[in-house]
Amino acid sequence: MREIADDLLRWTEAGEPFVVASIVEVHGSAPRGVGAAAAIRGDGTIAGSLSGGCVEGSVHALALEALSERRPRRTSFEYDPNDPFAVGLTCGGNLEVLLHPVHPTTPGERGTADTSEVLAAALRSAGSGRPVALARLVETGATVAVWPEEHLGSTGEDALDESVRAEARAMLEQGGSGLRHLCVPGEPDRERTVFVEAWTTPAxxxxxxxxxxxxxxxxxxxxxxxxxxxxxxxxxxxxxxxxxxxxxxxxxxxxxxxxxxxxxxxxxxxxxxxxxxxxxxxxxxxxxxxxxxxxxxxxxxxxxxxxxxxxxxxxxxxxxxxxxxxxxxxxxxxxxxxxxxxxxxxxxxxxxxxxxxxxxxxxxxxxxxx
CATH class of the missing domain: 3.40.50.720 (NAD(P)-binding Rossmann-like Domain)
Structure with missing residues (x-):
């Protein structure tokens, strides 16, 4: 997502709603890896790319639907050699994509920082070279930014917040991006999926x-x-x-x-x-x-x-x-x-x-x- 940070910050500051489409899993051969992102603004404007063209049209349409519904979506794109008209990767791989709507004017739950504020803070930190991890709850889109000594935002679940922050800090030490499946403390049979992007200082x-x-x-x-x-x-x-x-x-x-x-x-x-x-x-x-x-x-x-x-x-x-x-x-x-x-x-x-x-x-x- 860092590569489209300038666009996202401009849209956030202008109060524009948009969807961030992030690759959260890759199986097989694919043009881009986990963490690659594109963004689609409410008026259809696109920033970034997920596949160089293979799935962009479908992602664009699904993103506008997710923006209208105001809730995240997770979707798969697979190559089907038996269906020449199927949406998928011509290189034969499979992508899992998270479509995350961001409405800058929508306040967060219980008075916490809203999603756009958390996202903007993380992107500004990454742009300035300050290490930060961004954790997004796949089911709800709740967003948390985590630095070595502080954090911003909440999942909306007190029992889950500490686990998300700990996982994000652990990934921040290594860099990289990926899905994490976390058990809710006190509820061993309940699991939540979090997508974490850890942005360290450039090599x-x-x-x-x-x-x-x-x-x-x-x-x-x-x-x-x-x-x-x-x-x-x-x-x-x-x-x-x-x-x-x-x-x-x-x-x-x-x-x-x-x-x-x-x-x-x-x-x-x-x-x-x-x-x-x-x-x-x-x-x-x-x-x-x-x-x-x-x-x-x-x-x-x-x-x-x-x-x-x-x-x-x-x-x-x-x-x-x-x-x-x-x-x-x-x-x-x-x-x-x-x-x-x-x-x-x-x-x-x-x-x-x-x-x-x-x-x-x-x-x-x-x-x-x-």
Whole structure:
């Protein structure tokens, strides 16, 4: 839902009713995963997409019905090879979609914050980089926003509120989205279904070396949703004007900067300077940290020299196994933009466990959603 946050916030502030259509379950191959969302305003205006066209028409019609009825719906879209006119995914998968009406002028139950207020607060937090989880009761649409130390909204059931908040906080620690089936405390035979979307801070892409390739990679990193930092010790090159796509441009020795920033198992480190006085110290630092991806630009000769220098600096063979160099996949490109695509492709393949092989030479599901 975050990708359509600007539209939803505008509609909420204008007092417009709308429906949020969210994918809550995926079975088999599908264009988008759990948490993908589209929104349909009362006048029929659409923001976002669930399938790139396969089910949009049906979702649009059902959303307007749900908006009129003022209650949520949960519906399935399946591919039926025996019915060419059936609504479903041509890629063969199944989608479960939650249609959640939001009426900004409707107050919540018992004087609590209404759904639109809770939704807007969560989206503003996500937009500012503050981690938040949004929990929606599938049966009623009651909405709760949960932060590490506070919450807003209610399910309308005191016995259920604490369980929903605890589940949302647990998911907030991991990120991701999904359905949760919760027993109502004190009523073991009664279960309620909650859809939780946990929006954590964006993963970081650290690009070292203020070169042309860095400008192209910064644009690609932003496109993939990373918080992008470009760092170089040379102030004449490391300027915001040269890297408008970056979230920040830092003038500092790369290894010194890397030693002071927080990295985690989602962080991407791309070293593009191919100059040993920059490369070796920052790679030594990176290879001893938790980053998910560490790559370095340069020819095979440059890389061989770099490896020998790193070994002399005490970097072990086990640590060197984490280094992806020359950086990127073999796409045959030459320009900075083509190089950025090859780096991004390698990052995506590593993140999702992809083979990076042409799909025409593979079999099985194209989209793996778990």
């Amino acid at each position: 970081r892409m650290l690009v070292f070396g203020a070169v042309d390739h860095a400008a192209a990679l910064a644009r690609m990193g932003k496109f993939l949703g990373y918080h992008v930092t470009v760092c170089d010790a040379r102030a004449v090159f490391a300027t915001e004007r040269r890297f408008p796509a970056a979230d920040e441009v830092v003038v500092r020795w790369p290894h010194d900067y890397l030693s002071t920033v927080e990295t985690d198992g989602r962080t991407v480190v791309c070293v593009l300077t191919h100059d040993p006085k920059f490369d070796v110290p920052v790679l030594r630092e990176a290879l001893r940290g938790p980053a998910a991806y560490i790559g370095a630009l340069g020819s095979r000769r440059t890389h061989a020299d770099r490896v020998e220098r790193l070994r002399k600096e005490g970097v072990t063979d086990r640590e060197l196994e984490r280094l992806r160099a020359p950086i990127g996949l073999d796409l045959g490109g030459h320009t900075p933009e083509e190089t950025a695509v090859s780096i991004a492709a390698e990052i995506v393949a590593l993140r999702h466990g992809g083979s990076a092989a042409p799909l025409t030479h593979t079999s099985g599901p194209i989209h793996a959603h778990g």
